Amino acid sequence: MEKDCTFCNILNGEIPTKLLFENETLIVFRDINPIAPTHLLVVPKKHIRSINDLTVDDNRIVSEIITTARDMAQKMGIAKSGYKLFFNVEKGGGQVIFHLHLHLVGGWK
Ligand code: 5GP
Numbered sequence: 001m002e003k004d005c006t007f008c009n010i011l012n013g014e015i016p017t018k019l020l021f022e023n024e025t026l027i028v029f030r031d032i033n034p035i036a037p038t039h040l041l042v043v044p045k046k047h048i049r050s051i052n053d054l055t056v057d058d059n060r061i062v063s064e065i066i067t068t069a070r071d072m073a074q075k076m077g078i079a080k081s082g083y084k085l086f087f088n089v090e091k092g093g094g095q096v097i098f099h100l101h102l103h104l105v106g107g108w109k
């Protein structure tokens with residue numbers, strides 16, 4: 001947990017957020033500023049700054065982030081129509097919250 005990290009503060013309840021899914025590894029919630037009809041964030045409970053900071057010990061977490069995003073797309077009814085999954089990496093890559101997260105966007109008509 002990092003004191004000034006928005007997603008750590010969502011994880012510890014300081015920023016009240018409706019979770020769409022939670023297990024021992026990660027949480028899923030809606031992006032506060034959606035760029036698509038469906039825009040979810042899949043966030044590991046472990047504070048990892050960005051993709052650059054992953055170690056081999058995190059492989060299971062990353063794999064679970066991706067399969068959970070796939071399952072959430074199914075749940076939200078956008079699996080068949082299609083969706084995008086992306087990580088922004090560091091400032092130049094558009095990252096503004098430095099706690100690893102996968103964007104799931106879709107639901108366009
Ligand atoms: P990044 O640009 O770091 O990849 O994405 C961070 C995302 O987190 C942004 O799309 C932003 O809208 C979202 N976000 C920032 N603060 C909050 C918050 O307090 N609650 C929720 N639900 N989303 C947030």
Ligand code: ZN
Nearest residue numbers: 005008047099
């Ligand atoms: Zn954090």
